[in-house]
Amino acid sequence: MCPEAELRVLVVDDHPIWRHSVAAGLEEAGCAVAGTAGDGAQALRVAAATRPGVVLLDLNLPDMSGAEVTRRLLAADPGVRVLILSASGERQDVLDAMTAGATGYLVKSAQFSELVAAVRSAAAGEAVFTPGLAGLVLGEYRRLAAGSGADAGLGAAGSTRAAGPGRPASSGQPRLTERETEVLRLVAKGMTYPEIAALLVLSPRTVQNHVQNTLIKLQLHNKAQLVRYALEQGIE
Amino acid sequence: MAEQMWRVVAVFRVVTLVYAAVLITRDHGDYLHPAAGWLALAVMAVWSVITIAAYSRPRGRQTWLICADVAVAAGLVLSTRLIVPASQINAGAPTIPSSWAASSVLACAVAGGPAGGLAGASVIIAADIVERQALPQGTLSNIVLVLIAGGVGGYIVQLGLRAEASADRAARLEAAIAERERIARGIHDSVLQVLALVATRGRELGGEATELARLAGEQESALRALVSGAAVPPPEGGQLDLAGLLEPLGSSRVTVSCPAGAVLLPDAPARALAAAAGEALDNVRRHAGADARAWVLVEDDGTAVTVSVRDDGLGFAEGRLAEAETAGRLGVAQSIKGRLRDAGGSACVRSSPGQGTEVELRVPRG
Numbered sequence: 274m275c276p277e278a279e280l281r282v283l284v285v286d287d288h289p290i291w292r293h294s295v296a297a298g299l300e301e302a303g304c305a306v307a308g309t310a311g312d313g314a315q316a317l318r319v320a321a322a323t324r325p326g327v328v329l330l331d332l333n334l335p336d337m338s339g340a341e342v343t344r345r346l347l348a349a350d351p352g353v354r355v356l357i358l359s360a361s362g363e364r365q366d367v368l369d370a371m372t373a374g375a376t377g378y379l380v381k382s383a384q385f386s387e388l389v390a391a392v393r394s395a396a397a398g399e400a401v402f403t404p405g406l407a408g409l410v411l412g413e414y415r416r417l418a419a420g421s422g423a424d425a426g427l428g429a430a431g432s433t434r435a436a437g438p439g440r441p442a443s444s445g446q447p448r449l450t451e452r453e454t455e456v457l458r459l460v461a462k463g464m465t466y467p468e469i470a471a472l473l474v475l476s477p478r479t480v481q482n483h484v485q486n487t488l489i490k491l492q493l494h495n496k497a498q499l500v501r502y503a504l505e506q507g508i509e
Numbered sequence: 510m511a512e513q514m515w516r517v518v519a520v521f522r523v524v525t526l527v528y529a530a531v532l533i534t535r536d537h538g539d540y541l542h543p544a545a546g547w548l549a550l551a552v553m554a555v556w557s558v559i560t561i562a563a564y565s566r567p568r569g570r571q572t573w574l575i576c577a578d579v580a581v582a583a584g585l586v587l588s589t590r591l592i593v594p595a596s597q598i599n600a601g602a603p604t605i606p607s608s609w610a611a612s613s614v615l616a617c618a619v620a621g622g623p624a625g626g627l628a629g630a631s632v633i634i635a636a637d638i639v640e641r642q643a644l645p646q647g648t649l650s651n652i653v654l655v656l657i658a659g660g661v662g663g664y665i666v667q668l669g670l671r672a673e674a675s676a677d678r679a680a681r682l683e684a685a686i687a688e689r690e691r692i693a694r695g696i697h698d699s700v701l702q703v704l705a706l707v708a709t710r711g712r713e714l715g716g717e718a719t720e721l722a723r724l725a726g727e728q729e730s731a732l733r734a735l736v737s738g739a740a741v742p743p744p745e746g747g748q749l750d751l752a753g754l755l756e757p758l759g760s761s762r763v764t765v766s767c768p769a770g771a772v773l774l775p776d777a778p779a780r781a782l783a784a785a786a787g788e789a790l791d792n793v794r795r796h797a798g799a800d801a802r803a804w805v806l807v808e809d810d811g812t813a814v815t816v817s818v819r820d821d822g823l824g825f826a827e828g829r830l831a832e833a834e835t836a837g838r839l840g841v842a843q844s845i846k847g848r849l850r851d852a853g854g855s856a857c858v859r860s861s862p863g864q865g866t867e868v869e870l871r872v873p874r875g
Contacts (some may be wrong), residue, residue, distance in 0.1 A: 291705075382709070385712070403764075404766045404804050408768065408807065411806075412770070412807075415810055458808075463764060463821065
């Protein structure tokens with residue numbers, strides 16, 4: 274199922290049974306497992322030594338946040354694809370890791386075939402957009418629109434009470450186009466790209482581009498925020 | 510707290526005993542019977558030892574002993590008439606036990622609160638008035654002091670005990686919560702992972718393992734809801750987090766998608782939305798077919814909160830719902846619409862055969 278001969282996966286999870294079983298399953302499916310790691314520091318070391326194509330990253334690590342591991346993995350190797358695998362109920366952590374540059378997000382209860390498919394998509398550089406991720410991204414754009422300039426900060430969990438539909442977002446905030454909003458909502462409601470394409474009379478490729486754009490805009494915004502923060506703090 | 514108060518009573522008793530001894534030593538030359546003065550002092554000393562020893566243990570704090578304590582103090586106050594010349598009493602000489610008598614009042618206050626303290630104080634005051642046979646200014650202020658010692662002292666003890674009890678409860682609650690969180694973490698790290706694994710791998714194996722996988726998956730989401738439910742924070746300022754209410758509805762067939770942050774709503778609309786979404790999902794299980802999957806999307810655009818429940822099941826023709834309504838069969842749709850109307854919102858149902866059904870629940874922000 275993983276025909277790319279050079280596709281190698283690093284499995285990071287603090288739970289050994291899960292880690293080994295996923296690694297064994299991936300190898301069965303034809304993917305090479307570059308290594309496994311039980312915490313963030315180990316993940317960074319193994320990644321530096323083995324240069325995996327995809328890192329399958331659990332968010333619940335004992336030593337650092339998923340966003341932190343993602344940022345450091347990408348800083349060391351911008352080509353690596355980070356796929357977040359998390360239990361439910363860690364929404365803010367998932368969003369933080371995604372805006373830090375992760376390629377996709379799957380829940381741990383996903384079917385194994387979905388996992389393998391996600392690893393392959395991630396390796397190909399395609400965002401792995403589950404309905405849960407679409408819901409998070411929609412919510413984040415609305416939070417940014419509501420924050421309107423006075424950004425509540427990275428990873429802040431603010432509710433979007435003050436927003437009005439006619440209120441313009443400040444120039445620096447990323448915004449969704451109407452089409453992007455429409456597509457994201459359909460993804461969040463469980464529709465597949467071909468189904469959405471048929472409904473909106475678009476090509477599946479266009480649907481995928483729309484979806485991917487929404488994430489890229491958030492990641493760029495996040496990066497710009499970090500740079501701005503660093504400049505303000507006099508860090509160079 | 511109570512232990513400290515009993516120690517305070519003991520210290521007070523010793524200090525006042527020393528004071529009484531000083532007064533008796535100074536004045537015994539003028540007494541009618543100097544030996545009686547020494548005898549009274551000896552009684553006070555012995556009684557002090559007995560009560561301090563008895564009150565130091567909870568078992569020794571018997572009501573009868575405390576009553577006897579007050580009686581002894583009152584008796585000594587009364588004995589002043591027999592020992593000190595009337596002329597000196599009338600001139601305002603202190604009673605034989607002087608302030609020592611108040612230690613029994615304090616004992617009453619510590620044991621019985623303000624009521625006990627006041628009762629003890631009344632007995633001592635009565636003895637004092639009988640002994641004086643008058644109510645000169647000095648005695649009056651002594652009376653006030655004894656009343657304050659009994660009433661206020663008892664009140665303070667009661668307050669202290671209550672504060673201690675509530676601090677105790679808080680500490681126990683905190684320990685219980687910490688323990689629950691520890692267990693939740695443990696379950697999260699072990700049992701849930703294994704159940705998720707069984708669910709995932711079982712489905713891959715197929716055959717009989719599929720059923721096992723389904724069971725494991727259901728138990729995983731039930732257990733996850735249970736342990737995460739234990740950590741749900743209390744409503745903030747009368748508001749509930751809708752995302753927190755809806756997430757437990759997720760399962761192997763149901764995906765719940767929410768914004769990252771809390772979706773806060775007042776209690777009633779939050780519960781109405783959660784209950785309506787739960788009903789819509791029940792409906793999916795019953796009518797959309799065994800293989801149907803469902804997706805719940807929570808959106809908050811600042812002016813309204815929208816919950817969409819979509820399934821990929823059989824669906825139904827547009828007219829059928831209206832048909833059922835006019836035929837007077839109050840279906841689930843009716844009940845969902847009613848809930849939302851009551852909460853000041855609205856619900857709409859869309860479906861077509863083979864395309865699944867979507868229920869959209871909407872509550873405006875007030």
